[in-house]
Amino acid sequence: MTIDWTQAAARAAGIVDLWQGAGEPGGAIVLFDRDGIREAFSAGHASIEHGLPFTPATPNRYASISKHVLAIALLRAGIPLDRPLGHWLKELPSPLAGVELGRALDMTGGLPDMMEALWQQGVPFTATLSAEEIFALACRLPRLSAETGTEMAYSNTGWRLAQRVLEQETGRSYADIVAELGAAVGAGFRLPYDGAEILPGLATGYWREGESWKRGHYGLHFSASGGIAGSAEDLANWAGALLAGRGALAGMLERLTAPRHFADGAESVYRLGLVCNRLGGVDLVGHGGSLPGYRNHMLMAPALGVGVVVLTNREEEALWHAMTVMARLAGEALPEPATLTPGLFASEEGPFWAELGADSLGFMGGYERLFDDGAGGLRSFPAYLDIRLRQEDADTLAGTIGGQPRRLRRVAAGTQLDPRLVGRWRDADFGTEIEIGADGTALMPWPAGGSLTTLTPLPNGRALARLQHGPWLYRPCFWLEGETLRLGGHRARILRLERV
Structure with missing residues (x-):
């Protein structure tokens, strides 16, 4: 298969052109292969208030793209993924203590996400909380969100706890481990634990309210779940080394993407901090990242040895940008977007609901675009959540979401409060x-x-x-x-x- 760098570069350049407006935040798109960076594009501002441009060398917050780096550190340290979290963290209550480390990482552990658990108690994500304060709350969690192994439900908690396990077992700061791993392959990774920590050149995150841009703010402790900062060039150099299996990353991509299974034996697309997808005839591996004011995506085609990084300091979807560039790069057609009748849907019982858009599905707060699957059904190209549905009729959706069977009915207009x-x-x-x-x-x-x-x-x-x-x-x-x-x-x- 021929790699079309020219078409991919043209698409990337077209995307960043949209960020050229006066007073706009921006981002960078970098194309790379196993040997390093091939093309790089950027536009917009890293700091609107100071007029500083966003370049491929501008440090940004990676958000959840950070996760697979911790998985690599755990694998290199020889920490067994089949042991329960309570083996190391004696303070954890049951049943959290019984969740295997591997399930805590592949999102099938049923561990409640700490940020959402805090939200439900009136503590917003802008509140400043330290690692110890968040761990103290984790030690008070009375139950799991779901039975372990039954569904893929996104949660940062397993990654926060896994970082604690790694630091306890190695006696080292995870920030030092991250810097060491990155430096070995030419990536200037940093892990600030506090949002107030000064990082030279760090892009400010922005979100739009009406006609104006506002600075994003996140108060919780930055952890291995999404705390690494670095540039688009840094991430491309890292991902290229991961594709090539260079140095400390030898064999790691294969271990990160090895199949993970639900309790019933079905395979999950979510692995150890990476999501496995397929575009036409090409297998893809990647992950997204989102923090207030930052939206990013990293996408790789291991068999072709190529990839794309999209980093932005603006609240807009990054996965679609990465997909469109990768499609040009690999010479594959993009999936056909679904054409849907919007509406609110819910299961017969329980908290399971979804909002159908013209071409997307929001499930209990998780958002994914939907595409025709070529067989009369609908599927996501998951940033995180694997969705496979069929419309039984205009008012019924049935299939699997996050590996769990779901049947959702349209909520009738005029439904009254019980x-x-x-x-x-x-x-x-x-x-x-x-x-x-x-x-x-x-x-x-x-x-x-x-x-x-x-x-x-x-x-x-x-x-x-x-x-x-x-x-x-x-x-x-x-x-x-x-x-x-x-x-x-x-x-x-x-x-x-x-x-x-």
């Missing part, structure tokens, strides 16, 4: 209180002090809240389980509230 939801509710584990009014509103602990939100009713004793914080919209689901009111989203489903 009166059983009305009242004041309290969670005994955390003291979280929520009051639902007969007028269809809920007083949420958001942030501390409370915020009133209008609920979207779902059938069978359920409703969706709507909580906006900066660029991120959070829509947790209330659902009745007997006499208990549950609250949860895709990443955390641990609150159990009793009527006061």
Whole structure:
């Protein structure tokens, strides 16, 4: 197969041209192979307020692209992935302590995501919390979000805990390990633990509100789940070495992408910090990253020995940019976007709901574009979440989401709030209180002090809240389980509230 650098470069140049506007944040797109960087493009500002340009050498926050680096460090240290987290972290409560390290990393452990668990208690992601404060909360988590091995539900918690295991077992700071691994292949990686730490040249993250750009802010401790900072050039040099298996990265790509399975034996597309996909006849491996004001994607074609890095300091989807460049590079056609009738859908029971857009699906807070699968069905090209659905009729979607069978029905217009939801509710584990009014509103602990939100009713004793914080919209689901009111989203489903 011929690699078309010319077409790929033209596509990359066309994307960055869109970031050329005055006062716009920007980004960089770098094409690479096993030997290093082949093409690089950039535009826009790393700092709007200081007029500094975004270049391929500009440090940016990688966000969740960082994850596979920790997996490499764990594999190099010989830490067994089949042992439970409690083997090392004696403070963890059951059942978290019983989750195998490998499942904590491949997102099938059922571990509640710490940020979402905090949100549900009124602590926003802008709150400044240290690693020890977050670990202390993890040690109070009373239950898993789902039975281990049953579904792929994105959670950063396993990666936070795995970093603690690595540091405990090696006696070294993970920041030092990251810098050492990166330097060995010409990548200037840094891992700041605190968002207030000064990183020379770091691009400011931006998100748009109306006609103006605002700076993004993230207060939680930066961990191995998404804390590494570096440039597009750094990441391309690293990924090229990973493709080539150079030095400390010898054999690592194969180990990172080795099949991972659900408890029923089915294979998951999510591996150890990387997602496996296929574009036409080409197998792809990659991962995205998102923090307030930063959106990134890294995509590689191992058999071809090529890849693309897209780093931006603006809130816009990066996966599609990476896909379109990779399609030109590999000479493959892009999948046909789905044409859908928008609407709100929900399962018969439980917190499982989805919002169908014209060409996308938002599932419990996770967003993926949908494409025709060539066999009359719909599929995602997953940034994280593998979706495979069929429309049984205009009002019914059925298939698998995150490896779990789901059947979703369109929510009828005019659905009324179930009166059983009305009242004041309290969670005994955390003291979280929520009051639902007969007028269809809920007083949420958001942030501390409370915020009133209008609920979207779902059938069978359920409703969706709507909580906006900066660029991120959070829509947790209330659902009745007997006499208990549950609250949860895709990443955390641990609150159990009793009527006061």
